[in-house]
Amino acid sequence: MKNNVIFKGWWLPLLLVAPQLIISAIFFFYPSGQAIWNSLFLPDPFGLKTEYVGLDNFTFLLSDSYYRASFLTTAIFSISVSVFSMGLGLYLAVLADRLIKGAGVYQTLLIWPYAVAPAIAGILWMFMFNGRIGLISWYLGLLGYDWNHALNSGEAMSLVVVASTWGRVSYNFLFFLAGLQAIPKSIIEAAAIDGANFWKRFRSIIFPLLSPISFFLLVVNIVYSFFETFGVIDIITAGGPEQSTTTLVYKIYADGFIGQDLGSSAAQSVILLVLVGLLTVFQFKYIERKVHY
């Protein structure tokens, strides 16, 4: 039934939504408009005046090999973090779901990294591999492997992926555990009576039933890796070496604040804006479909 019970009046509700609208307008819509506006201008080297350059910022960006590379970097980074953290989360959730007792204790032991700031997670992992003091890099050295994520881009990427995955496992674990616990026991028991062993049951029944939640998590994790991992990257690699861990978001920051290239940074914002918009519409459509199930 539609909620047709309503209070009368129009000024009170307007007053009630005003705070959110005003804050959104000042810190959200105005800056977003500003980003679009700035993306059409190029400041002169002295910052004294700006010149209208139309879409030049965009064409320049798209021909810039570093920018194009950051797309690939973002894709590799996001997909790796999503896949690893989801895989590990699912694995731990399946194990915890099999326990009769103690699942709650493991939940407590596993969820708290959610509360650790990505930047702090970056510090935890960075020092373990630090060339001067790191425990793991030292043992790797004994084995004859010279770890240096400040120079080796593959190692740098692995490290930011591992640090981000570490902080993200709890989230996926919780969702998968909730998903598993929502599967009616009778379905699983029916399959067991039909003679399916654990792995067969998992593949033919549990996994298909988890697929909507997995898809949802994939989208959420990708969006997370886009934005929330800024701190990890900034602490561990600062985008390097050779911009090999510079994601799209990191590049907006690096070009805008460190490089002071406002036009380019704004153009990048606009591109990312469109990208995230598409992703959200995609996610929203999917959620809407889920509602109709």
Next chain:
Amino acid sequence: MAKINLKNLEKSYGKTKVLHDLSFDINEGELIVIVGPSGCGKSTLLRMVAGLEEVNAGSIFIDDKKVNDLEPMERNIAMVFQNYALYPHMTVFQNMSYALKILKIPKDEIYSRVQKAAEILELGELLERQPSQLSGGQRQRVAMGRAIVRNPAAFLFDEPLSNLDAKLRVQMRLEIKKLQTQLKTTSLYVTHDQVEAMTLADRMVVMNEGKVEHIGTPLEVYTKPKTLFTAQFIGSPAMNILECECKNGEIILSNGSTLKINTKHQGRANLGLRPEDFSIDENGPIKLKIELMELIGANTLFHCRLEKNNEPVVVSIPGVLENKYIGKSVGFSYDNSKIHLFAINSNQRIS
């Protein structure tokens, strides 16, 4: 105590009209039950009186004062909801006193009014409990208590018993009746349960598809239903309706059986026969083939078919009867003073 007058009320949602030109009056202290199938507009009507739904056309008067545009509060009515709508975070006392608190009534008066209502409803020991700690029947009582403390001009009940189990429902029905007789507060009560309607009502309003079918005392509605709909809706098991032909004071059924009756009506009509007005009679004019018997306690139900043309007929005979009739053809007579005739097109009662 107040009287309520409804004049030419209309209501539509978008293009669907849910109430058509509806008028009736509720006298002071009267308990009126609105009964009808789901979707007939009875709840909408009640909510319009409460002020929870807008009135599209027509007027509502409470004590001769037009209240169409007044807030629910300003109409001085109290309402009991189907799901009770108790505030889950408040104790029973707080639930019952919330309206009084808003009216800024002094604390000690609130206290004495709640105490008095609690006494009437035997809620005294539960005042400090939360709704979640109460049984269904107790919650129902709290909902009533919330209505009583306000001393409203009228009580509005929106299917207040349908969330209770059958046994409790009978008990609460009696309590509501007792309470209303004691307080003499004008009441409007909506239900889809015709037994509730018959037992509670001073007068009942039978509604169907947004229109009033019949207004009258339960006795009138039962014995002289104005329309075919009322005839079928009120009474359980439902009245049998058979097509017939009236000719010179005789009713001829489609299978040729005849019943004698005093009517000037000539030609085709719908004949209504209540299951409980039949009696077994070897020589009776109505021959029925018994398909199934159901023992329901005080009565035995016969599910039969009219001989020759197989129209289904239900008969209810007092007492517990043996199964020996199943599959047999049995003669029945019918109390001719209880024959109901309805016109073919208008479905109105023919006297």
Next chain:
Amino acid sequence: MIEKKKSGYWLSHLGLCLGVLFIFFPVWLAFVGSTVTQDDILQPPYPVLPGPHFFENYSSALFQGGPDGYDTGQISVLKMLINSTIMALGITIGKIIISLLSAFAFVYFRFPGRKTFFWIIFLTLMLPIEVRIVPTYQVAANLGLLNSYTGLIFPLIASATATFLFRQFFLTIPSEMVEAARIDGATPMQFFKDILIPISKTNIAALFVILFVYGFNQYLWPLLITTTPDMQTIVMGIKFMIPTGDDYGHWPTIFSTAMLAMLPPVIIVISMQKFFVKGLLESDK
């Protein structure tokens, strides 16, 4: 339970313990680092068991920002913690208040512009601050919000997630509840205060946990908006302790600070675990 074999049961425990080990290992090392001396850390291999310097490391970090004679130009970690807490609480409480108000308006009123406003707020879902970071910074700078709590808090409280969560919850409240309140004579704001807020308690608590973690762990925005050390939050302040180039830094201080930075949000998540799980599962759906 179907699984009767003991081996499967113990394998599950083993697998989970490995997971717990992976989760705890880096934090354990950081804790060890916060209890030893700088020399212990600089001489490889890195120690794996805690040392006796817990108290002095933490107290020097908390109250001086480092040991005697070690000056990074930083403020004390205590001050950073206070800044972080003010920012986190400001964001959390601000978001909850504006979201409760607007969700209340959207669900219980019909007013001009309702649909448009709803979509406008929905749009804010799509764009985290990181995307529009440069112009948002300019706006904050133009408004004179650099190095202020207002500047730390306000740009981050405009987001739609909480509004949608409350809206979703309000829609599940039976309409009879508001009808009963209207018949009892409650004005809209009385209904909001006396009934809606109290019955939203668990939802508010759930959101509080999620938002506090979100607010406390902000990194990029405080990094930009604070230019003087005394406004630094702990999560971004620690960045300036990390040695660059040939610098050695003071690792026991860094580790103590890292441990202290984790403590408040972790304590909130663990102690309000039930609300946290509820909030997480519901707010993202």
